[in-house]
Amino acid sequence: MLPAEVYHHAVIVMRMKPGDQFEIVAADKKVTVMQLERVTDHAATARVCKKLEHTVELPLQVTIACGLSKKDKADWIVQKATELGAQHFVFFAGDYSIVKWDKNKQGKKLTRLNKIIKGASEQAHRVMVPTVSYFENIKKIPLEKYSEKMVAYEEAAKEGETAVLAQLVSRLKKQKETIAKQHLIAVFGPEGGISPAEVQYLRDNDFLLTGLGPRIMRAETAPMYLLSALSFSLELS
Amino acid sequence: MLPAEVYHHAVIVMRMKPGDQFEIVAADKKVTVMQLERVTDHAATARVCKKLEHTVELPLQVTIACGLSKKDKADWIVQKATELGAQHFVFFAGDYSIVKWDKNKQGKKLTRLNKIIKGASEQAHRVMVPTVSYFENIKKIPLEKYSEKMVAYEEAAKEGETAVLAQLVSRLKKQKETIAKQHLIAVFGPEGGISPAEVQYLRDNDFLLTGLGPRIMRAETAPMYLLSALSFSLELS
Known part of the structure; x- marks a missing residue:
């Protein structure tokens, strides 16, 4: 027997018929594919078709915070970073x-x-839909909830800094049991970069100044690099 | 004294004057910043300003081979993948x-x-400019020169395959001395994916069927994921 709210959503809202399949997401973010069996006026039964063994969500929460750039860069960033597993977006001037x-x-x-x-969440078969918010400047972003804080810092890349991101990732990898409770915010400057005052503010708030390899990337490319590196290190390695 | 061809390029072609700076790239792809000193009609001298300790090129050569998708996806792929370090592009129908x-x-x-x-090479401060070529179908791509061959395979991702890319990367990491001689070709299907016949052809030619994490990515996002993962693993870890 399906719980009342699942019955309501599947039968009343989605108008599913016996034989139709749907997915439910458990608290551990794993997905179970179900098939509707009997449907009456007030109740329905369903059977488990398949439990998907892997989760499609990154093991920790990641907030991508980007300075505003011109044109449609924000559109592009949310689309690609949703495919790559980000859970929250923050834009700031x-x-x-x-x-x-x-x-x-x-x-x-x-x-x-x-x-x-x-759209990107559906494309990427995400089980949670990322959120997005806007702040008038970097200091307005609330920081209490983040357990890990980093800023992509081009000057670090130019100086050949290679260790900070690797250290962050290796710290995360050691937290197998508690990684789901971690929440990383990664700040990326707009085109034109992050100002010295902003860097100082982030430094004062315990952000890691992080290089993302030896090549200078456009503002919108750097978040993709980070998310891919996190996925490869935490999901595939 | 500058070698004749450097003199020609700097003084005749680029019309540099004493005091102007230029970069030279050595065989190991490391960059030295030079400053022009004395210039005569047939010769010039320059002094070393700064040797950059790190290279901006990926440690191995990477060819990104993509099936053609509609709209401006090829434009987008070459721009972003150049920022991320690819050295060659192949497009195929x-x-x-x-x-x-x-x-x-x-x-x-x-x-x-x-x-x-x-444009992207300049933006990313690349020392080599990637090449691009086109083939009428996947079988026309010459394969002799590649030491490592992989295809991004969505079905592998859906089944939760997580090991193949990590194994490839760990094999590359062990080749510290010889990695510069390695050349990886990574094949990505067009929108709509790679056909069973193409997969069979690649399998017959010793391509690794490689998952790129649990989320289904758009055709143009997958090469970014791979290049970022390679950079993080081989340049930052």
């Missing part, structure tokens, strides 16, 4: 951002981003 | 590709891609 979202624009922009995120 | 480049189009398309690659 950076000191070097040449665009801002004024009060009138914000709602429209966020609606658009949420729509792109939803 | 896959069995499931819904576009092809006919004879008339090929030259124009390749010119456009070369221009994007050049």
Whole structure:
């Protein structure tokens, strides 16, 4: 017998018929494929078709926080980073951002981003749909909930800094039991980069200054690098 | 005294004056910043300003071979993958590709891609500019020069295959001395994927069927994932 809220969603909202399949997501984010059997006016039964052994979500929560760049870069970032497993997005007007979202624009922009995120989540078979929010400057981003904080720092890359990200990843890998409770925020500057004042603010708030390899990447490419590196290290290695 | 061809390029072609700086790339791909000192009609001297200790090129050669997808996906792939360190691009009309480049189009398309690659190389401070070529189908791609061959295979990802890429990377990491001689080709299907016949052909040619994590990525995202994972593992870890 299906729980009342599952019955309601499957039979009333989604209008499923006996034989139709649906997916349920358990607390550990693992997916079970179910098939509807008998349906009456007030109840339904379903059988388990298949339990998927792997989860499609990254083992820790990752928030990608990006300075605003011009054109459709935000669209692009949320689409690709959703495919790559980010769970939350934050956009902020950076000191070097040449665009801002004024009060009138914000709602429209966020609606658009949420729509792109939803599409990308379906494409990537995500079980959770990432969230997105906007802040007027970097200092407005609430930081209490993050257990790990980093900023992608081009100057570190230029100086050949290679160890910080590897150390962060190796620390995460050791936390097998508790990694699901970890939440990493990774800050990326807008085109034009992150200002010295912003770097100082992040430093003061215990952010790791992290190089992402020896090549200088565009603002929108760096989050993809980070998410891919996290996935490879934590999901495939 | 500068070698004749460096003199020619710096003084005659680039019209440099004493005090101007230029970069030279040694056989090990490391960069030395030089400053022009005395210039005469037939010769010039320069002094070493700075030897950059790290190389900006991936330690092995990587060819990204992609089935053709519609719209401007090829533009996008070469731009981002150049930032991420790919050295060669191959595009091919896959069995499931819904576009092809006919004879008339090929030259124009390749010119456009070369221009994007050049821009991205400068952006990323690359010391070599990646090449690009086109083949009418997957079987026309010459395979002799590759020491490692892999195909990104979505079915492997769906089944939870997690080991093949990690094994490939760990094999590469062990080849510290000889890694510069290694050349990996990574094949990615077009939108719509790689056909069973293509998979069989690649299998017969010793390609590794490689999963890229549990999330299904768009055709253009998968090469970014691979290059980021290679960079993180081989350059930062």
